[in-house]
Amino acid sequence: MRHTHADLPVAVDFDEDFEKSLRAKPRIRCAECQHCRQFQEKALSGRYILKCRCAKGRWFNGKNEATCELHKVSARRRDECPDYKSTSDDEQDKKSFLGDLENFLPIERHIFNPDGSYLDKTETMVWGDDT
Numbered sequence: 692m693r694h695t696h697a698d699l700p701v702a703v704d705f706d707e708d709f710e711k712s713l714r715a716k717p718r719i720r721c722a723e724c725q726h727c728r729q730f731q732e733k734a735l736s737g738r739y740i741l742k743c744r745c746a747k748g749r750w751f752n753g754k755n756e757a758t759c760e761l762h763k764v765s766a767r768r769r770d771e772c773p774d775y776k777s778t779s780d781d782e783q784d785k786k787s788f789l790g791d792l793e794n795f796l797p798i799e800r801h802i803f804n805p806d807g808s809y810l811d812k813t814e815t816m817v818w819g820d821d822t
């Protein structure tokens with residue numbers, strides 16, 4: 692299995708129709724696509740949360756690139772994307788991965804300390820530069 696995420700930039704080809712569809716429904720989240728990449732969003736304190744972005748530049752809110760917190764990633768709508776590239780070895784692997792997705796992803800936002808340990812956190816904790 693190759694279900695890993697990396698932070699490598701990828702050249703972007705824009706598909707105007709697809710861009711319009713994303714703007715209409717910007718909360719696209721694409722688990723099981725090789726271009727759905729995890730990254731750390733850091734606060735000034737050095738703490739961070741895990742988020743995902745589309746390395747193909749397909750997620751936009753208007754002109755701004757949208758990102759998605761890791762626990763909110765899902766498999767919805769990826770099949771509609773012309774750049775979708777499966778992370779699975781075959782259909783069985785894909786089915787198994789998607790079936791286990793809820794177990795694989797965190798159920799809520801985790802805030803990490805700079806050393807990678809968890810901060811005592813909840814969804815209700817305010818996230819911002821001063822966190």
Ligand code: SF4
Nearest residue numbers: 721724745749772774
């Ligand atoms: S399915 Fe498309 S929009 Fe989603 S991560 Fe992959 S390339 Fe990006």
